[in-house]
Amino acid sequence: EAGVVQSPRYKIIEKKQPVAxxxxxxxxxxxxxxxxxxxxxxxELLIRYENEEAVDDSQLPKDxxxxxxxxxxxxxLKIQPAELGDSAVYLCASSLVQLAGAxxxxxxxxxxxxxxx
Amino acid sequence: xxxxxxxxxxxxxxxxxxxxxxxxxDTSDQSYGLFWYKQPSSGExxxxxxxxxxxxxxxxxxxxxxxxxxxRKSANxxxxxxxxxxxxxxxxxxxxxxxxxxYGKLTFGQGTILTxxx
Numbered sequence: 001e002a003g004v005v006q007s008p009r010y011k012i013i014e015k016k017q018p019v020a021x022x023x024x025x026x027x028x029x030x031x032x033x034x035x036x037x038x039x040x041x042x043x044e045l046l047i048r049y050e051n052e053e054a055v056d057d058s059q060l061p062k063d064x065x066x067x068x069x070x071x072x073x074x075x076x077l078k079i080q081p082a083e084l085g086d087s088a089v090y091l092c093a094s095s096l097v098q099l100a101g102a103x104x105x106x107x108x109x110x111x112x113x114x115x116x117x
Numbered sequence: 118x119x120x121x122x123x124x125x126x127x128x129x130x131x132x133x134x135x136x137x138x139x140x141x142x143d144t145s146d147q148s149y150g151l152f153w154y155k156q157p158s159s160g161e162x163x164x165x166x167x168x169x170x171x172x173x174x175x176x177x178x179x180x181x182x183x184x185x186x187x188x189r190k191s192a193n194x195x196x197x198x199x200x201x202x203x204x205x206x207x208x209x210x211x212x213x214x215x216x217x218x219x220y221g222k223l224t225f226g227q228g229t230i231l232t233x234x235x
Contacts, residue, residue, distance in 0.1 A: 033222070042121070042208050042225025043162070056221055089160060106223060108154075108162035 002026070004109035006092050012115045018080035021112045025073070025094030032069055033106060034077050035091040043091050049075065050097070079114075087116045119144045119211050121226035129232050130199045137184070138194040138229045140209030149213045151192040152223065153183065157205040165207075168192060199233045206230050 005024040013019050025032050031050050035043035046065065048056040051072040060067065064083070069075040079086055093106040120143040130136035142151065153165040168176045168183045176183045184193040196203055207230075210223040 031221075035223075041227055042210070043223070044225070045222040048221050091162065093162070105164055105167070107164070111160045113160070 004092055004094055004107055006090075006109035006112055008112055009110060010113050010115075012117065013082055015084055015116050016081040018078065019082050019114060020076055020078045021090050021092075021114075023075045023077070023092030023109060025075070025092070026096075026107055029094035029096045029107075030072070031095045031097045031104070032075050033093040033095075034067060034075070035093065037089040037091055037111070039088070046077070046090075082114075082116045084116050087114055089113050119146070119149075119213065119224040121209050121211055121224055123209055123226035123229050125229045126227075127230045127232065129234060130196075132201060132233055132235050133198055135195060135197045136199055136231065138196070138207050138209075138231065140192045140194065140226060142190050142192060142209070142211050144211060144213065146213035149211055151183070151185070152210040152212070153181070153192075153194045154208045154210060154225075155203075155205045156208060156228070162208070166194070196231075201233050201235060204231060204233045 007022050033048050034046040036046055037043040045059055047060045047067050049069045052069050065079055067077045089111040091111045092109045095104045095106045097104045122141045125139055149170045151168045155163045155165055166176050166178045166181045166183050168185045175185050180197045182195045206228045208228045209226045212223050
């Protein structure tokens with residue numbers, strides 16, 4: 001079974017430029033997450049989708065970040081314009097949430113390492 | 118709000134020995150889950166072990182065990198018989214269950230870098 005796929009793996013851009021990250025979750029997984037991981041820290045949730053609905057975007061900086069999950073499968077995270085502080089690893093994860101219990105394992109992709117110059 | 122604290126920025130262990138990575142947590146949720154993930158230099162988060170807050174027995178998965186002390190709000194990871202491939206960053210994380218304030222998202226600690234020496 002294929003895991004969570006992310007592209008690109010690395011991206012270097014100048015500040016004020018736009019950038020987009022793509023995520024393809026594990027087939028059949030209804031829930032998709034975008035996390036940001038700053039250097040030396042743990043990941044922090046940006047947005048969570050259940051199917052195509054964003055159910056938690058409280059940590060997403062909406063002035064410059066946007067996300068979409070068309071048809072409840074693939075997802076794209078966009079930053080426009082990028083700032084120096086956006087340099088981080090952006091992780092996508094997916095899970096199959098069937099029951100409202102704590103154990104719904106999240107499977108992570110390899111991440112996209114963004115460097116803003 | 119949930120909070121995870123990992124107080125050990127780095128740990129060293131000799132190959133074949135056991136090592137304990139510390140994790141304490143704080144939450145107002147009555148029901149929650151605790152996770153440990155491994156992140157090698159390649160960057161991918163690898164799930165290791167899970168403990169539910171109502172589980173009476175400590176979780177075990179092969180060489181990994183979770184020392185869960187609910188009253189002390191600690192969930193330490195024990196790795197037995199360390200291997201060179203265990204060298205990585207380790208994260209403790211928590212998620213609340215439905216109805217709680219932190220349902221759905223994982224809250225991570227800052228991580229512990231484990232180095233296994235031959």
